[in-house]
Amino acid sequence: MVDSVPLLENPERLARPLIRLAKACGVSTSYIDQVGDYVENTDEALVGVLKALGVDASSPESIDRSLAHVEQAASERPLPPTIVAHVGEPRSITVNLAAESTIVTLTLDSPNGDDAVRELKATVDPSTGETRITLPDDLPAGYHTLAIDANGKSASATVICAPARIPLPATVAEHRRWGWMTQLYSVRSHDSWGVGDYGDLRRLAADAAKNGADFMLINPIHACAPITPLEPSPYLPESRRFLNATYIRPQDIPEYDDLDEAERAQVDGLHAGIAARNDDPNPMDINAAWDAKRQALRAIFDHPRSPEREAAFTQFKRQSGPDLDSFATWCVAFEVWGAPWGDNPWFSTIAPDSPEVAELAREHADLLEFNRWLQWIACEQVDDAQRAAKDAGMALGLMHDMAVGVHDLGADVWANPERFVTGVTVGCPPDFYNQQGQDWGQPPFNPNYLEETGYLTYREMVRSIFAHAGAVRIDHVLGLFRLWWIPAGHTAKDGAYVTYDHDAMLSVLAIEATRANGMVIGEDLGTVPDYVRQVLAERGVLGTEVEWFARVDNSGTAGDPYLPPSDYRRQALASVTTHDLPPTAGYLDFEHVRLRERLQLLTEPVEVFQRSATAERDAMMARLMDEGLISPDVAADVSAHEQQIVEAMHAMLTKTPSLLLQAALVDGVDEHRSQNQPGTSYQYPNWRIPLTDEQGRVVHTDEVFSLPRMRSLCAVMRGER
Structure with missing residues (x-):
């Protein structure tokens, strides 16, 4: 035994x-x-x-x-620096001071700026002898300040008071909703600059709404480097606080219409030089696109703005606070001094508050202002897309994707290194998706700093994302509970989990989501303990169900039976696939097997991997037959019934109890190519694959929802087939 x-x-x-x-x-x-x-x-x-x-x-x-x-x-600590409370629930705190000499004040966070101050009393718990402070039962949601003073010894704490559960928006509580997932950069129109942009997003969202969709999940649009070469992965941003300016559409900026003849000719000429790439089905040249577009944006920036527009820009800068100046300064340093890696050590040798940086800002004041302006324009255009989505009838509108972290040499880390931990990177331990584990090369937030500062950095980041969205998807939501830290010099296998205060971070999400009447979805795939999913559900955060991963008993063995759709979680966003897999048609055709063999990513003979992929597909066909969605003849000849099977897999989503259902644009146009192959960087053109149909023809933005195949899939998602 x-x-x-x-x-x-x-x-x-x-x-x-x-x-x-x-x-x-x-x-x-x-x-x-x-x-x-x-x-x-x-x-x-x-x-x-x-x-x-x-x-x-x-x-x-x-x-x-x-x-x-x-x-x-x-x-010896008088009281914890961050205290979490839930609206309407009793909360008391133990303090290391004598009750009789302790003066306690609570300053409330007021949306209108009129902070109210309440005086509280410290009492002695007769059973323990501890000094305790009890917070008022009617404490409103917000970020309050608790201060204590006893004989000259003082301390303060941030009180994060949040709804115990994120309420469902009324439109979702009425009945479940469905929407689309897309990689924004992949969908281009004739007005694009070789890469999909915020103008394309506005059109896509409106067209999707007219076909019954209630949200559109897009790849992270966090800020990237200011000049080429650009990092193609949207999951390795330079800042999560600001937006990706490379997605701006110059023609949609109000000042574009005010350009004189020579200025207009310059901008239009730059566009004409890059526009042919919108019809190219090959991997996109994101660097050529940004080099051209950035020149056009600079020409528009240099054109005088009306007093009203200048006032709006000034207001944006004031509301964005010092973080905008820090980000813009990093952008200027990047452009003037060069990329902060390789043999260029300015990132680690020149501090943001140094005389060198002050001189840089003085000498390049116009460039500093240009980078501030880019953020303003990006915010305007994302807001326009969200407005168009809601005006066209979407219940939620845009669903933004929050990346796990940021580039270790990016703006966030340079401007505020105290917010991060160096000497380690974030990843995940070995699992059945990656036997070696994964190292994402990103520095983690410092949990001690977050607690000491009342999670201010996290609050501002979440608020900035919800400012342009009806929902937020959190990549690797386990990171709210714990992150796998990998010490420098170690492999991804040899790390350790560091815990975070998930109650505090979920409370921040609850406050900001409630204020925005929005939703939070957590990507809880992979190595996720059951208690995490339970806590997320209790707090109103939806989980993620993916058909290709949803096996009975969470089995990791290919060929094991798939869950019946009735067993999916209600508190979830359910989809057929993810951006880390080939589109469904490609997965059914074993595109992932051929790709991994070609890129030499397999740790076993290709014949072994092919057998497991075939067993996986057979198990899915068995589930579809059990649900009455396909016949045995269809299951026996997958390649001849590709569209029927793709639609059957989406029809199975409609049989789940899940609150949100999601289809992918690539599945509506019969794209076969992967957007991303995990475990690769430049061996595969990750995050640069344009949207094409089954013949390899580019599908433009205005064509997407006119395709017969797309219309048919829309009908499936609406429950009409």
């Missing part, structure tokens, strides 16, 4: 000083992997992660000193 695998650390391990220190610092020392196996983190990984947190664990003596310091600091 084989002994069962332990699911908890034994007492001997828990007693080790290193393990105690790691846990005291919020570092997990073991975890359960995707297939349910218990895994203990190595000492080397724990020491590396603790070092990144500024905790010395390099020797037994240093571990003892660090542990004593951590325990002492916790015992």
Whole structure:
């Protein structure tokens, strides 16, 4: 008889000083992997992660000193720097001060700027002797400030008071809604500049609404580098606080109509030089597109604005605060001093508050203003797209995708390094999608900084995303609970999970979503503990169900039976596929097998992988037959019934209880090519594949919803077939 695998650390391990220190610092020392196996983190990984947190664990003596310091600091802290409360629920806080000498004030966060101050009392808990402060039962949602003072010893805390659950928008509570997923850059019109843009998004969203859709999920549109070469992945932005200016459409800027003849000729000439690329089915040249468009934008920026427009720009700058100046300064430094990597060390040697940066800003004041202006225009155009979507009848409109993190040499990290942890990168441990684990090369938020500052950075980021959206999808939502930190010099296998205060971060999401009457969807695929999904559901965050991954008992074995649609979660966004898989037609045709073999990504013979892919497809056909959506004859000849099977898989979505259903534009036009192949960078043209049909012909923005195949899929999603 084989002994069962332990699911908890034994007492001997828990007693080790290193393990105690790691846990005291919020570092997990073991975890359960995707297939349910218990895994203990190595000492080397724990020491590396603790070092990144500024905790010395390099020797037994240093571990003892660090542990004593951590325990002492916790015992002497008057009150925690961030306190989470839920609207209408009682909340009391223990403070390390004498009750009789403690003065307590609570300053309320008021939307109109008129902060109200309340005086509270500290009392002694008779059962424990602890000094406690009880918050008012009628505390409104918001970010309040609690201050205490006792004999000259003072402290303050941010009180994040949030709805206990994100309420469903009335339009979704009425009945479930469906929408589309698309890669914005991939869908182009004749007015585009070789890459899909915010003008295309406005047209797509309006056309989708006219065909019954209620939302459109797009790839992250976080800010990227200001000049070429650009990073193609939208999931590796330079800043999550600001928008991607490369998607601006120059012709839609109001000042474009005011250009004189020579200025108009310059802009139109630049467009004419790049417009032919809108008809090219080959991978897009995003650098050529931005080089041309940026010149056009500069010409429009240089044209005088009306007093009304100048006032609007000034107001935008004031509302954006110092972060806009920091971002624009990084952009100027990037352009003037060059990309901050390779042999160009300015990122790590010149601080934002240095005399060199001040001189740079003075010498290039116009360039600084240009980068501020780009953000203003981007905000206007995304707002226009959201407005067009809602005006055309969408219940939610745009659904923005929030990337996990940012580039380690990007604007956010340079301007505010204290917000991040260096010496580690974020990724995920091995699972059945990637046996080596993954390293995304991004620095994590510093959980200690977030707590000390009342999660202000996270609040501002979430608020800026909801400013232009009806819903937000959070990539790798597990990151609200824990992130897999990989110490420098280690592989993705040898990391450790660092915990985050998910209650605080979910409360921020609840406040901002409620204020925007929006929704939050968490991408909870892969190694996600059951308790995470339970907590998300309790807080009103939808999970993610994907047909190709939805096996009985969450099995990772290809060929195991798929879930019946009735077993999908109600509190979820359900879809057939994701952007990390080929379109459904391509997946059915084993495009992923051929692609991985060609790129030499397989860790097993291609014949073995092909057998598993075939078993997976057979299992899906069996599920579709069980649901009465296809016949045995169709299942026996997949290639001859491709469209019928694609539509059957989408029809199966309509049999689920899930609140939101999602189709992909690529499935409506019969695209076969992958948008992204995980595990590659420049071996495959990730994030640069334009939208084409089954003949490889480019499908332009104004054609998408006129195609017979697309109209047929719309009917399926509307429940008419």
